[in-house]
Amino acid sequence: MIAHRATLDVSRALVQYVARLLHEERRLRGTPKGSRVLSPFRQAVMVVRWFRGEHDVPKLGRDHRVSRATAYRYIHEGIEVLAAQAPDLSQAIERAHAEGLAYVILDGTLISIDRCAEQTVSVKGEPIDAWYSGKAHQHAGNLQALSAPDAGGGRSCSRCHRGLLR
Structure with a gap:
């Protein structure tokens, strides 16, 4: 297997926005600092990658060095915090x-x-x-x-x- 980095075709500001939402969600839940495998920014990158069409969640998990279950949980958490921003x-x-x-x-x-x-x-x-x-x-x-x-x-x-x- 060959490791390589790729460029995500979205602005850094978008990923930072999603990361701020995830950070605030963690704060509201009372998640202790350092208790998650990924930082809010790295989780935001995973979520944005999923939205950009990388729907192979086990692969996303491997890329971000988290389990399949954690990858699903992180993606669903990202979807929830983004959905909460939309009006009805x-x-x-x-x-x-x-x-x-x-x-x-x-x-x-x-x-x-x-x-x-x-x-x-x-x-x-x-x-x-x-x-x-x-x-x-x-x-x-x-x-x-x-x-x-x-x-x-x-x-x-x-x-x-x-x-x-x-």
Whole structure:
């Protein structure tokens, strides 16, 4: 096996932002300093790598020298702290209305997952796989985003990055 470093195609400010959120979460939980394998910054790097498409969690764990279980736990913790930053749908719609937007754009994608054993009950009362997408014929999570429409003049990119759901 050959060890090598790679460059992550995101800004350092983004990783530092996620690290601050993780640090604050640890503080709120009362996690003793030095009791985690990864610092908040290194955990943020792992979480951002996962969001950038590196969905092989055991590999991420090996890369960061943590167990598979710890890698899953760290990634889920990162997702939770990021999700807590987003307003709910009614708050996003209120913000869009306050900004004078005539409409917003709802878009989504499926993200493949490797956890497919969770069961739920269908509307017909039958047990089904909770994470199975019949339309896509794969196990996946549904990720959706709400954004402002293009107002012209290149404004949409910065406006979407500011995001209605931030």
